[in-house]
Structures are given as structure tokens and as C-alpha cells.
């Protein structure tokens with residue numbers, strides 16, 4: 001039987017005997033068992049300094065890299081394996097006469113296995129060290145070893161993850177001392193992914209530690225300047241490096257698999273996010289809980305200076321309250337807004353949970369309660385609910401202002417964060433009547449909430465609470481109707497906020513019928529004049545913010 005695969009134009013060995021291995025590992029876990037096995041099958045071991053010492057300490061024979069290269073490790077370990085006698089032995093193609101001639105001339109011996117894991121950059125980064133120490137932990141030779149061995153996987157195996165040692169050993173046993181092509185391919189791909197993710201982690205962490213903008217990579221595409229809202233500072237190429245930190249029970253529905261991945265450069269302490277949220281009681285967070293938490297945190301962040309309570313269900317806020325009295329009062333205001341929807345919802349508070357609030361929370365079936373802190377007595381009560389998830393966040397500041405990605409088939413859409421509610425420099429008052437200070441506060445609050453409701457969105461509110469929230473409508477008239485129709489609370493000082501402009505005056509007619517006297521909306525419709533005329537006719541004050549808040 002031929003040792004080469006007949007299906008490829010370039011001959012690739014189906015099985016490769018493991019006769020000589022190069023070992024260079026920072027993580028020495030599992031090294032002993034692996035080396036004992038390799039020694040038993042007659043494989044010669046060659047290793048870099050501390051790996052060599054560990055192998056000798058195991059009582060196994062081993063050669064140093066220096067004894068092969070006849071060149072010492074230099075620059076404090078910056079150059080260890082970077083030598084033709086090492087890389088020639090990894091990259092040589094045994095089926096090429098010219099390669100074999102080179103090997104003979106320069107007395108280079110072939111390696112069949114590379115075992116290498118890299119300097120622990122992530123661990124060092126997590127310690128928050130100075131950038132000099134960080135730079136010293138950028139692995140050079142190890143990355144080159146992985147890349148070289150992966151390139152020549154036709155002839156060589158590459159181990160980079162301790163978890164794969166067992167699979168290699170089993171494969172060698174199964175194949176009488178050789179490694180199969182299928183496993184070599186899998187290991188090569190894994191090694192290339194490892195170097196890509198390692199390099200992305202380094203680039204992203206240096207970028208943030210040096211506070212470098214993406215100025216070198218940005219290019220303005222074939223877009224006419226007058227069509228560009230702001231110069232696009234999003235990079236030309238992005239490499240997302242993600243680590244799986246949790247397998248989830250299921251996805252949006254029980255028949256969907258799910259997991260939580262975090263950005264590898266996401267430091268535990270730098271921003272308020274799901275990654276550093278501490279869920280300390282109750283069932284594990286589900287996929288839907290996580291989506292809801294992500295959403296509620298964004299709204300809470302816009303209300304971080306207030307004493308605010310938010311109740312959210314299926315990614316949509318159903319009640320929001322703010323109070324000068326207490327966080328418990330804020331929750332009552334939020335709950336009053338819609339007493340039906342909170343069942344099975346999640347709650348986020350911007351202040352410590354008191355026992356008074358805990359008693360109210362206890363009365364309703366809730367999935368998650370998130371707050372900066374819980375009073376001890378409040379905790380004792382809430383922890384009686386076995387399944388209720390309780391979570392804390394360190395601070396609502398800062399939210400990550402990095403690019404937001406949305407997955408689409410075949411790619412990702414990227415946009416900068418929507419980090420404004422009302423840009424005061426853009427505000428105009430186009431109607432005859434102008435809002436007073438209290439009404440302005442209600443308009444601002446209504447706009448803050450409507451920004452986080454799926455479009456088309458309408459919010460009815462006063463300065464302390466939402467009265468009714470309507471979102472996800474395909475036309476604004478239905479959204480207005482639904483919002484006003486379901487409200488059961490007093491309309492004293494009520495305002496209506498719209499996430500985008502009113503394209504026609506028809507919505508204003510409905511708003512007038514319900515007796516609403518104040519509107520806030522972005523403005524910018526070609527029919528603005530008609531809409532303003534209708535407001536003036538009905539004695540309605542209207543504020544244009546100039547900032548649209550579509551949410552898809």
C-alpha cells in the first residue's frame with residue numbers, strides 16, 4: 001500500500017512515524033505523560049531550556065536545542081529556536097530531491113512532531129502589567145514553530161493545546177507509531193487558529209494600552225463625500241478573537257445549541273458588560289436572559305445618574321420609573337406603567353436594592369434582578385426564590401464604546417455605538433407653544449426610553465414614569481394608536497416621544513384626540529411643515545431633537 005494520498009496533486013503521507021520531536025512549552029501540564037509515551041516508542045526528544053530541564057527532571061533522555069544548533073539561546077530568550085537547523089527540520093519536504101539534498105549538505109535532521117504552546121500573554125495581560133512586560137510576553141519563536149509545522153502538516157504533527165495530547169497518543173497507538181493525515185490536518189488548523197487569535201489579542205491590547213486610533217487602516221471607499229455622515233473610522237480589516245467561556249443549556253429555543261464567547265482582549269474590569277457581571281444566585285443565565293441583560297444595561301446606562309428602575313421583557317422595556325424618593329418608589333412607578341408584562345421579566349436598578357424594594361420584587365415572578373448592590377436583608381428575602389437570578393455590576397460606567405457588530409449571513413455589519421440621547425446643540429422648538437422645564441424633563445426621559453424600543457417606537461411618559469410603551473410596529477400610526485389606547489394612567493403632564501419623525505400629520509390628529517399636549521421627535525420629514533401646522537392648530541408643543549433613534 002502506498003504511503004502517499006493519491007487524491008492530492010502534491011504527495012502527502014497518509015501516516016507519519018514519530019521518530020523525533022521538538023518540545024518548547026510554557027505550560028508544562030501533561031508534559032510528563034506525553035514525554036514518557038514518546039520515549040517509550042523510541043522517539044528522540046529535543047527541547048528548549050526550561051522544557052529540557054523539566055524533561056530531564058522526569059528522568060527521561062533529552063537533547064537541548066543548543067546542542068543541535070551549536071548556537072546558544074540569546075537576548076534573554078528572545079532567540080531560542082529561530083535557526084535553520086530547527087526550521088529546516090520542520091519545513092523539509094521529504095518527497096523533494098532538492099530539499100533532501102539541502103538537508104544532507106547542511107546536516108539537518110527531520111522533526112516529525114512539534115509540541116509548542118505560547119508565552120501566556122492573556123494571563124500576563126489579566127494581571128494588568130506595564131506595557132514593557134506585556135511586550136516581552138509576545139512569543140516570536142513559538143508562533144513561528146506553530147506556523148511552520150502547520151504549513152508542513154503533510155510531514156509533521158503539531159500539538160499546541162495540552163487537551164490534544166491524549167488524542168495524539170491514542171492516534172499513534174492506533175497506527176503503530178504513526179500519526180494519521182486526518183489528525184495532522186486537524187492539529188494544523190488548530191495551530192493556525194491559535195496563532196491568529198494570539199496575534200489579534202496582542203494587537204487589540206497594545207492598541208488599547210497605547211490608545212492608538214485605527215488611523216493607519218482607515219480608507220474612504222468610493223462614497224461621495226456629501227453622502228458620508230462622518231468620516232468612516234472603521235478599520236478595513238478586523239480579526240475578531242473570541243474565547244468560549246460558557247456552554248449554555250440552549251439558545252433562543254430548546255432545540256438550538258448555544259454558547260457565550262467573550263472577546264479575548266476584553267479585560268474583566270474595564271467596562272460594564274455581561275462578561276464581568278456577577279450572577280451569584282439562582283439558575284445559570286440563559287441565552288435569552290443574556291440578550292435581555294445586554295439590552296437593559298444599555299438603557300440603565302442612559303439613566304445612570306437617576307434613581308431608576310427598569311422592567312424589561314423579550315428585549316423590550318415594559319416599564320421605567322425614576323424617583324427622587326427611593327429606588328423602591330422608582331420600581332413602583334415602573335411596575336404601575338404595565339402591571340401585566342413584568343411576569344417572567346427582568347429588572348435592573350441603578351441603586352442598591354433595599355428590603356422595601358425586595359418585598360415588592362418578591363411578589364412577582366421575575367427571571368433576573370440586576371443592581372449595583374443588594375442590602376443584606378433584601379438578599380436574604382430574595383434568595384428564598386431558588387431560581388431567581390441575582391446579579392451585580394460594578395458600575396454602569398463606562399459602557400464599551402467599541403464598534404457594535406451584528407451577524408448577517410456571510411459577514412457582520414459594524415457601526416459605532418449610539419451614545420447620545422438628545423444632542424442639545426441640535427434641539428429646536430418649531431411650534432408656537434414651547435415646553436416648560438418640567439415638561440422638558442419628561443420629553444428627555446421619554447426620548448431616553450424610546451431610544452431602546454424596537455422601531456417604530458412610541459413612548460408615552462411623564463417626568464417620573466413611562467405610561468405606555470409601543471414598539472416593533474411597521475407604521476407610526478399603528479404605534480401611536482397602540483401606545484395611547486393601552487394607557488390606563490393619568491395624562492397630567494404627559495408627553496409623547498417618537499424614535500423617528502412623523503412622515504404625515506395623521507399621527508398628530510390621533511395624539512390630539514387623546515388630549516396629549518407635548519411631543520418630542522427628531523424632525524427631518526419633508527412633511528415637517530404640515531406636522532408643525534397640525535400641532536399649532538391643536539395647541540400642542542413640539543420639540544425637534546435632530547437625532548433619530550431607529551432600533552432594528
Ligand SMILES: NC(=O)c1ncn([C@@H]2O[C@H](COP(=O)(O)O)[C@@H](O)[C@H]2O)c1NC=O
Nearest residue numbers: 026048050051078080081082118140141142
Ligand atoms: N524566541 C524563540 O526562538 C522561541 N522559541 C520558542 N519560544 C517559546 O519559548 C517557550 C518555551 O521556552 P522554555 O522551554 O525555555 O520555557 C514556549 O512558549 C515557546 O513558544 C521562543 N520564545 C519566544 O519567542
